[in-house]
Amino acid sequence: MISANTTTRKAPARQEKQTDVWKLTMTAMLSILSFILMFFEFSLPIIPSFVKMDLSDLPALLGAFAMGPVSGAAVCLVKNLLHLFITSTGGVGELSNFLLGACFVFPAGLVYHKWKNKKSAFFGAFAGALLMGIVSIASNYYIVYPFFYHIMPEETILAAYQLILPQMESMLECLIIFNAPFTFVKGLFCLTITMAIYKPLSPFLKGAYRKYDPVRQ
Secondary structure (H helix, E strand, O other), X not given: OOOHHHHHHHHHHHHHHHHHHHHHHHHHHHHHHHHHHOXXXXXXXXXXXXXXXXXXXXXXXXXXXXXXXXXXXXXXXXHHHHHHHHOOOOOHHHHHHHHHHHHHHHHHHHHHHHOOOHHHHHHHHHHHHHHHHHHHHHHHHHHHHHHXXXXXXXXXXXXXXXXXXXXXXXXXXXXXXXXXXXHHHHHHHHHHHHHHHHHHHHHHHHOHHHOOOOOOO
């Protein structure tokens, strides 16, 4: 004979298992969406054309808000693992993209899940975007651009920046003046869209309609 206490213990365990499965499913779906968005990149007139803007961190930010910072970082990881199959940078670009994406979405998810309100979501993602911009300086200087120097001389890349702002004298200066603000603004774009669409999407992202119902189980 199964006691009431045994049934009560089984219910939360079953609910927790369902939640874990749902999180894995949503993380996979958001990763695929993020991977697809990597192809929709575009240039801005205020920065050299080889520096591209995309919104592939948007699904990762949604995942970080809905399921926690680890899920958000996992989306960043999986999208770049998928992109390795078509990489043109030998994994260098993917490594940098993952590091920057994780710097963005992990703080955002961490802050939001500690203080669950609109302000914490905004300030967490804002801080993440700022961190991403700062880390992009080191990431580009030590990881990405040294790879591209094998394809295009450093002087040629520097000249592309100087066409926009002739005062630039070094690549480090270019990364600080151009790339860091560009990366920060990229994060703000993702944040703005997320703030607009998160509320209607959150029940689906969190699987709210799959709440445990002992009658149906």
